[in-house]
Amino acid sequence: MRRQLMKGNEAIVKSAILSGCRGFYGYPITPASEITEAAAQYLPQVGGVFLQAESEVAAINMLYGAAAAGVRVMTASSGPGISLMQEGISYMAGAELPCVIADITRGGPGLGNIAAEQGDYHQVVKGGGHGNYRTLVLAPHSVQEMADLTALAFDLADRYRNPVVVLADGFIGQMMEPVEFPQTATEPRLPKWAVAGTEESRGNLISSIYLEPDKLEAHVRQLEAKYYIAQQREARAEEWRTEGAEVVLVGYGIVARILKAVAAEALAEGLKVGVLRPVTLYPFPTLQFQKLAERVRVFVVVEMSNGQMLEDVRLALNGARPVEFLSRVGGNVPSHGEVLELVRKLARQTLPARQPEEECVGHV
Amino acid sequence: MTDAGKRDRGLLRVDQDECKGCGLCIEACPPHVIQMMERLNHYGYRTAVYAGAGCTGCGICFMVCPEPGAITVLRLTNRPAGRFDSEAEGAKRCAGN
Amino acid sequence: MSNATEAEYEVAHGRPKAFYENFERKDELQHQTHYCPGCGHGIVHKMLAQAIDELGIQNRTILISPVGCSVFAYYYFDVGNVQGAHGRAPAVATAVKRSQPQSIVIGYQGDGDLAAIGSAEILHAANRGENITVIFVNNAIYSMTGGQVAPTTLLGQRSTTTPNGRSAANEGYPLHVSELLATLEAPVYIERVGLGDNRQVAQAQHAVRRAVENQVRGLGFSLVEVLSPCPTIWKMSPVEAQHWVREVMEKTFPLGAFRDRTKDAPAKAAPPAAPALEDISRILGVADEGAVEEIDAEAKGAVDLQVRVAGFGGQGVLLLGEVLAEAGLHAGLQVSWLPSYGPEMRSGTSNCHVRLAREPIDSPLVVHPDVLVAMNEPSLHKFCASVPPGGWILYNGETVPAECERKDLHILARPFTHVADELGDGRAGNMVILGALLEATPILPQASVDAALGQLVKNPRWLALDERALARGRELLRESLQGVCHDG
Structure with a gap:
């Protein structure tokens, strides 16, 4: 296969598209902006949607909408933006919507700085938003893994119907290394549960609401069961x-x-x-x-x-x-x-x- | 009753289970032919009821009613009875007064 | 009434088909809504359901339920349903519509949801002219949470968080959402209607239908604001509340169309068709075809070259490193290129770490460079001590300052920028210095350097200049070595 010298942030986008991603909604932030820029360049060329949202809050809720409509979708941000996205991540976990979020970390707390740090671990790995949920988190340490783990992230997101975070630092995002991609692109497929504006999907509902305590408890237990299976099968x-x-x-x-x-x-x-x-x-x-x-x-x-x-x-x-x-x-x-x-x-x-x-x- | 001209142009049905007795239809009805029932329904609401005559079939009571199917308004057809499915359907979907 | 008589009537106004027959998503009382008696939501729901029926779009419709009293809109509408976070319905609707352009996407929001927490989302969805329909139910209060002040609460109106009435001094003025959005260029249709009397209700029904129809016709963003009664929180009877809409609320929120381009707005173009799946890797530039052949890397000696390039932005520091890394890749080596990254990134300095090795590269951070390329004196000062004995310093200057003098390594100090000036453009100084570096560390074949340069420099004039610069750099280094020999 062809080895190409490429930035980690660019490899993420190319791998995502090859994995069937057809939606990117994001908001620029250093050091993740190259991901958003590459998405802006490539997604429209493959029949996908790219939109720079008005905020990270809007961006993650656009992911909620796109995922609800059955599209493989992603965003990218860094610490301060991920903080703003926690609302939507909780909603997506609750509504069991798949998505991929790349967090290219920087220094904090607050504005901190734009240098590489690993202070997002708690907010990403332990949840960050409200409620009893987890996100699956993959941590690449090379440009090749930026590509490979992004592809894995989309598969895991669909398999577990849950947000998956690719957690990388500014170095891995900014550096160039040789990378190889699969030559066959994954065909986007519409999940059965999606709300797609069709007769077949008319009866579908995407929601994180379970008004009755017994029903919410059952839902939380079902999420737990999913995470338990992930623990058995996906730890690497x-x-x-x-x-x-x-x-x-x-x-x-x-x-x-x-x-x-x-x-x-x-x-x-x-x-x-x-x-x-x-x-x-x-x-x-x-x-x-x-x-x-x-x-x-x-x-x-x-x-x-x-x-x-x-x-x-x-x-x-x-x-x-x-x-x-x-x-x-x-x-x-x-x-x-x-x-x-x-x-x-x-x-x-x-x-x-x-x-x-x-x-x-x-x-x- | 062979002469259609002697009959009301409209006919009103209120679903006594669905009606919450807000009274908006009574306020809205141009010929004032809807009244509030004296007794409470199964859920504790005083519900609206058609006075039995005078409905023009205008439908405004239907539009101001907040419940999806509490009110059904029918209109007199000039056609012979029993020819249209919609009648049967309307009757089925809406409990008569 | 006899059956014979009833049979002569047909249903003229009955339960719309866009409603479920039975509200099975509700836990109890599945034959009626959860709304209070006289609530405007039920009336607006019915208008929307009627419009869906009349336009024949039930299968295509996707309703975005908000947070607020209408959070459970999905209990009632027999269409595709998505329930979103508080205020975010326009963002959710945006992506649903763009993901499924054939669908008819209707955002349904109350005043707390749309005008307060979601004010950014509605403003930007409207400003983008998203081809969606928004039904905005304004009852001037937060109802579901028990009657707190809303952005649309009237001046003087009491709420649980304005116990003495809303004051302009503390809470500001009632927000006129329709007027505000009508200042934007993109929206096609914005109208405020009311539920204050029969005439208003008829106009509201007309407006709701038109807002949905606009989307079916592909015209763009339509919003209907409905002044709607909340008898429970307003502490009024349903009929009093209806009157209050007409007699009080309407004075603050005048009815009417604030934007109507329904007649002349062109239909939005359909998104372009997606390319064939097999074309994707070519579009991304990662297809095997068209790749530059790597040189067979077998049977060569050990290589582990670590380079640090440092200078100011604009001196071509990053490109120098990139050509080196790209050439290494072409020569079949493992490579890494890491730009300076961090606080110094925005301060005008620029540097990068490059590694070329036969074995997989552990750390891309170069701590002890075999070659330091210092494009200016501050960079030389910063990194000269990091070069291990036997290494190289290539310095863009006439003489090395005394404090950076070292006898245990090779130093080539030349005004490379001036050399490049003589070749035609001082900006090629980075390539002169790269030529010297390649000559000092003879591990890369010229073919690999040519291939890398050809890939990274597309302008033929620059390519020719860079090639001359590389050759001149090699010469300079050879001359310096001869000089060393002569001196020695």
Whole structure:
């Protein structure tokens, strides 16, 4: 297949269209604007709809409408815009509408800045909007994965009738790497439940309202059952040189790339270091963590946040192994050097197999 | 009753289950041939009722009525009785007074 | 009345077919609506259902239910139904219509929904001239939540949140939505009607039908504002409330058409047909056909080139890196290109990280570049210490400042921009420097560089200039190496 040099933000749009996406409603925001721009260029050419909405609030509600009408649809934004979209995401989860949302994160809270950060983890992975729902979350760490996980996101969104978020940082969105696309485009198909303005679909209703407590409870339980199945089937993580590793570095997105470089150097120094990279942040790859915990001495979570994924790692390990944490925020990236230094320190420590959790926050 | 000219041009039916007794039809009726029932219906509403004569079939009571099918207005046809399905349908869809 | 007599009558005004026979989505009392006695919603519902019947569009119609008392409009209308978030019906309707252009999309909203929380959505849907129909029921109060002030509440009107009556000083003036929207260019039809008496009701019915018919004809955005009674919250009898619409409300909200281009508006063009599925990858530029053949990368030595290019915006920093990465891709290597990204992005500085390697690239961030390209002195200062011993610094300047002097690596300092000036345009300085870089790190075949340049530089004049610039850069580096030899 043809390898092409392409920005992650462009790869998302091309992959989406090849996956049958025919609607994009968005609002520009750095560092996600290239996605909106590419959508504006390509969607009208393939018989799709592109519309720059008046706000992120309107954009997500347009996704609600397009998804209700049976179209594979997506949007893209960054932290502040995702905050505004939470209303619609909750409605879509409640009404069981599929859609794909690309969150190309930036620094927060508030306006923060436009540099890459991973502070959207909580609002994206834990829900963000009101009510008992989850979004499925995929975290690409390369341009190829921007394409591949976007395609997967559309399939998961349809399979689970639920919003799926592609959570990437500004680096993954802005950088260019070779990428390959499937040559056959997916044919857009109209789901049976859609409200399409036809005789067959006239009886259909898209709504998140369940007035009676018993009915709402049944609905919430049914959503839970769906998420349970997703947990069983869809959790993914990449293990990188974890064979024989005593120290396992944990990170997603651009951080995972840095961790691989650090691990490569540490391995060359004879240190027993590997990388575990969650690919799905919800469902979280809990099993992979638990399996590794059987033979690994210590986990090191590295995040461009104040410890948001850290909570999930701790929940997954449930005290089985110590968890160290290195954090950079504000748009700063954990440097190769500072991670390597921590790894060297930990690898040289001769810790007993099961000692109580001890935390080291490496603010630099 | 063979002479159509002696009959009312219109005929009104009010569904006693659907009517909520708001009285808008009584207010709206140009020939004032709708009244409020004295007794309450099954749901506790005093409902509207056709006085039995004088309906012109104008339909304004139907339009001001907030309930979808509480009021049905019929019009006299010049055709022989029993020829049209719509009559049967109308009778079926609307409980008579 | 005898059966024989009844048989001589036929139904002239009866339950519209666009209503369900039985309201099965309701939990109880499925034979009647949930509206209070005398509520205007029921009347407007009936007008809408009548219009759907008359226009023969029941199968095509999609109703967008709002939040407010009419939240359950989907209980009643036997059409496609979508219930949306508070105020967002115009956004939802926009996308439903654009997704299914053959459908007839009707947004139904109250005054809190449309005029307060959804004011942005209605304004922009109207301004885009979406080919949808909006029924706006204005009863001057928030009814479902128990009677709080609405944007359309009259001055002096009491509500639970204006216990002493609405005051202009605190809540502002009643919002005239129809007049406001009629200042926009795009809407085709905007009329305010009332439910205050028989004549008003007849006009309202006419307006609702026309607003739907406009969409069927493809004319564009139509909105009917209906002044509608809320006897319960107004604490009036249904008949008193009807009178209040006519005698009080209408004084603040005069009836009439504020926009009517129904006669001359052209029908909107149908969206263009979608291309065949097999054409999609070509349209996206990702089809295998037309791809530049990569050079067979087998049986070559290890490669791991890490480059940092830094300068000001406009110096071609990003393009330099891109040509290098593209050439690496053509040569069958793994590549990454990462632009400077972050706080410095908007401050005029520009830099990028480029990696070319035989093996998969771990981190695209270049911490210790084998080659630093510094297009100006600040960039040199910032990054000169990061180059490991044995590496290269290519500096766009006559001499390297003393604090950046290093004996443990190669430095080529030349005014590359001036060199490019001599070639015809100083903007090709980035390509002169790239030529030097390619000569200093001989891992890429010239064919790959040519292919990359051909792909990224489409203007023939620039392509020719860039080719000359690359060649000149290679010369400069060779000359400098000879100089080193001579000096040594």
